[in-house]
Amino acid sequence: MLRYLPFLLVLALWIYAFIDCLNTPEEEVKGLPKVVWVIIILLFGEVLVGPVAWLVVGKVRRAPGGGATPGERRRDPRGTWTAPDDNPAFLASLKQGNSKDEALLKDWEEDLRRREEEIKRREQGGAADDTPPKS
Template identity: 35%
Template sequence: MGRAIMIIGAGALAVGVIIYALIGCAQSQRYDVRSLPKWAWMLVILLLPVVGAVLWLLFGRPRADEAVREAQRGRGPDDDPQFLRNLEERRRQQEQARRLQDWENELKRTGRAPGARPVVDEPLDPMDPRYGGTDGTPPDPQDPAPGAPEK
């Protein structure tokens, strides 16, 4: 009777190893399998039940250090909240610097701040009739403004 229990135990162990190897092979990624293609390992495990399962465990399954290395691989920069905050801050600083540069350029070019209203009292063009004549001389204060009704 003791011998029968050992045979049943060995058979159960063999079936367990075969099932473990088949499930491991089926769940492994195609490119992680070593030595043979994944489909070939499935055939070896099925056609040579115990030997194929042991061969799979020794030579075919992906190495444990590869799985650990893949799990420990860092996140991408777009997954890191600190990186995203730094990126947004840098973008804001660049936008602020660009606006300041535009403001300074406009001030140098026109002599007034962007958005400032031009002074209306001074003529923009020396040929402006408010200067008096077309020769650029100032108007005579006694002369009526052009287009004003005469008294």
């Protein structure tokens, strides 16, 4: 079984490189046209030259988060990802939401104060009525 392992690894690398090349958009292919890369992978797949060449130099590689690798500029500025705490639009929406919540809280506090004063007036008025008249 172990004697087949190198063959299976070569086959797996060849298939991965071939499918990766086919699925890569044309604008991300470096050096040669995509069709030429497919031919190189197919012709030199048995000796690993084609798949390894594709994986090393044939494609623009991105950092795991979708950003550009060091020393490389991203072509599509709309595709860049920004953390929420660095995104000005997100921070502005938080401030707007906070101002709405603060206004609502002020309204609730005013309503609560008004109701408490009403209750106090009723208690004071009721307590004055309940006291017996002095003779």
